Amino acid sequence: MVAFPPCPPEALAAAEAACGGTVDLKELTNRRGSAVWKAVGPEGTVAVKIGYDDGVAATLREATTLAAMGLAEYEAVSGSYDGGSWLVTPWFTGPSTWAVFTPTREGTGGREAALRGGADLCRSVADLHASGWIHADLQPSHGIHTPAGVRLIDFAWSWREGEEPVSGFSGGIVHLMAPELAAAVARGDGPVTPTRSSDTYALAGVLWTCASGGWPLDYKAAGIDRKAAGPDGVRDAIATGRLPFAPAVWPELQDALRPALAAVPEDRPTAGELAELLLKVEP
Structure with a gap:
């Protein structure tokens, strides 16, 4: 340590x-x-x-x-x-998105609160996008659910649309990296440019992870040994856009998230549209 x-x-x-x-x-x-x-x-x-x-x-x-x-x-x-x-x-007082979903992961209830929290996180990301900014590093602990709404944190890799890409950005946490970003990193295109669509992919991945406790893609089903492959090997596999989804533990929610995890960026909903999809899920 x-x-x-x-x-x-x-x-x-x-x-x-x-x-x-x-x-x-x-x-x-x-x-x-x-x-x-x-x-x-x-x-x-x-x-x-x-x-x-x-x-x-x-x-x-x-x-x-x-x-x-x-x-x-x-x-x-x-x-x-x-x-x-x-x-x-x-200091923002409130639980992270990961904590909001804890009861659902533990099977003790809380699905209605989790859906509201997930939608609130989506709206916060949508508001950020509307202001012309991309977060670029969404993670389960990067949304704090305060009484005044969700506050995003950790903006070290955030990028304002229309400006030069952030030097050194390599796509964020690999398991939440959109395939197009993974492919750009694999090609050595750097610095990689995040987009609203890649943010939405990561957002859906965050919510999938918060609900299930695991990453959204099923590496084992794809024949990938994560330890042997290492981060670069996992990234290159994600870049293909062909990995299967992990088994669903909350099928209704995860079905709502699947469109935002589409391999083709243009097929994904916006963050605001994803919020609406979540609100249609039955607890």
Whole structure:
């Protein structure tokens, strides 16, 4: 396990300014050169993220993206320290999409709430697309379900339509990568350009994973040993667009998701249309 780095004084000072005084720091995650804390103070709560080693550029990118978006609910403070970069953002209170679906995965109910939560996540992605942005790294933990609606997080790879592709982007988490992105990465086209359609593919994959606990494609049925193939081999298989879907554990929901997981981008619904499909599913 990688030791949790200390919180830089500059980031700590920014967190204390935002929270109205001394904060308690709770370690949350530390991986791939990015560490995150929850900072709780007398007048508020924020998230503190630092980038070090390979994570410096990602934290800087996310800070730049949040500033360009200009959304009040994502008001952020950022900077650099000796050895890395830091970012302080509002703390969104609520469960992740993965947590919203936990009762359904455990077979204890909650399907109606999961469908509402899934539709809310789709609408949040649709709103992002309407503003001209692509998230490009949707994952089960990247949507927080607050009383005011779903708030997306982790914008390090997000891209504004019409601008140059983000240098170094390689398609996101491989199991949620749309076939056209996987094919572009396999060809060495980089930097790869995400689209609204590839976001919708990942969105449907996230919801499939949250409902079933497994990835949406059935590698075993396709004769693929994931360990032997490695990430590149899995990616190349996804690029064919011919892998079968994993067995359904909630057929009605997963049938609604299948169109968004189509191999051909033009055959997929939009994120907003996917929300409507989910609301038609019987709990």
